[in-house]
Amino acid sequence: MKRTLPIFSLLFSLSILSAQVTLNQVDDFEDSTEQGWFEAGASGAPAENVSTDGPNGADDSYLRDYTTQNTTGAGSRLIIRNTTQWTGNFISEGVGSIIVDVRALNVDITIRASITGPGGNFSSPGFIVTAGSGWTQVTLPITSSDLLSAPAANDNSAAGTDVNATLAGVTELRLLSNANPSWIGEVTDAEMHLDNITASAPLSISDFQLQNTEFTISPNPAKDKLNIVLSSNDEMKLEVFDVLGKRVYHASISQLSSSIDVTNWRSGVYLVKVSSDQGTQTKRFIKQ
Ligand SMILES: [Ca+2]
Ligand SMILES: [Ca+2]
Numbered sequence: 001m002k003r004t005l006p007i008f009s010l011l012f013s014l015s016i017l018s019a020q021v022t023l024n025q026v027d028d029f030e031d032s033t034e035q036g037w038f039e040a041g042a043s044g045a046p047a048e049n050v051s052t053d054g055p056n057g058a059d060d061s062y063l064r065d066y067t068t069q070n071t072t073g074a075g076s077r078l079i080i081r082n083t084t085q086w087t088g089n090f091i092s093e094g095v096g097s098i099i100v101d102v103r104a105l106n107v108d109i110t111i112r113a114s115i116t117g118p119g120g121n122f123s124s125p126g127f128i129v130t131a132g133s134g135w136t137q138v139t140l141p142i143t144s145s146d147l148l149s150a151p152a153a154n155d156n157s158a159a160g161t162d163v164n165a166t167l168a169g170v171t172e173l174r175l176l177s178n179a180n181p182s183w184i185g186e187v188t189d190a191e192m193h194l195d196n197i198t199a200s201a202p203l204s205i206s207d208f209q210l211q212n213t214e215f216t217i218s219p220n221p222a223k224d225k226l227n228i229v230l231s232s233n234d235e236m237k238l239e240v241f242d243v244l245g246k247r248v249y250h251a252s253i254s255q256l257s258s259s260i261d262v263t264n265w266r267s268g269v270y271l272v273k274v275s276s277d278q279g280t281q282t283k284r285f286i287k288q
Pocket of ligand 1: 028029054061195196
């Protein structure tokens with residue numbers, strides 16, 4: 001039995017090598033492996049399978065990635081890579097978004113899906129996941145109208161110029177944290193957890209409504225007035241919590257922009273949460 005194992009492993013590796021993206025494929029990490037996700041060998045902080053505490057709790061495995069906490073060099077950037085089951089022709093397969101469960105442990109991350117191929121490097125829009133807010137399901141849109149050109153990088157990859165050429169011949173997919181469209185992750189001292197990485201169809205209108213809880217806050221930090229701008233005028237619940245988890249403000253809002261008088265608030269960090277029956281999003285606010 002043991003003698004057949006190397007041959008089996010070889011065949012398995014070959015089948016992985018020839019793998020191509022398929023609509024609705026899911027990496028759930030329940031096989032105790034990293035499912036082909038990796039980073040450069042010498043990173044010192046490789047992606048790894050963790051066997052419990054995924055989005056479904058005990059015994060739900062997930063993929064952990066973290067940084068070396070060095071400010072330069074290998075392992076300093078938050079990024080994982082796939083050159084197997086996430087390559088190929090995303091257009092003919094009808095894959096237009098990547099849905100993933102994400103948890104940020106100690107530092108906020110801006111997760112993006114970045115791809116490269118014959119047309120150069122491209123990134124999805126970024127989605128901020130607030131540290132300590134638990135597992136969050138994020139949809140990263142990756143159709144030709146969603147993707148943003150990302151700069152060239154030192155692996156000989158080129159700046160994105162032809163989005164359809166890349167989408168039709170993806171050679172590598174990366175999930176990374178960066179405030180800007182990028183082929184490399186930002187240098188950070190952070191840890192991200194990922195599960196249920198799913199190849200999904202382009203976002204439908206109802207999916208866009210799911211993302212309606214997206215909002216912006218400004219200025220941040222603020223002294224006297226915090227402005228909140230929603231992406232839809234559906235009725236939303238607005239709540240603000242202090243660092244101890246105590247709710248210090250709540251209101252229902254349905255207009256696109258509103259503001260809160262924060263003059264008398266104690267200086268420090270607050271979490272601003274906007275929720276509706278369609279979802280929740282949280283942002284960090286600093287009162288000066
Ligand atoms: Ca899992
Ligand atoms: Ca790492």
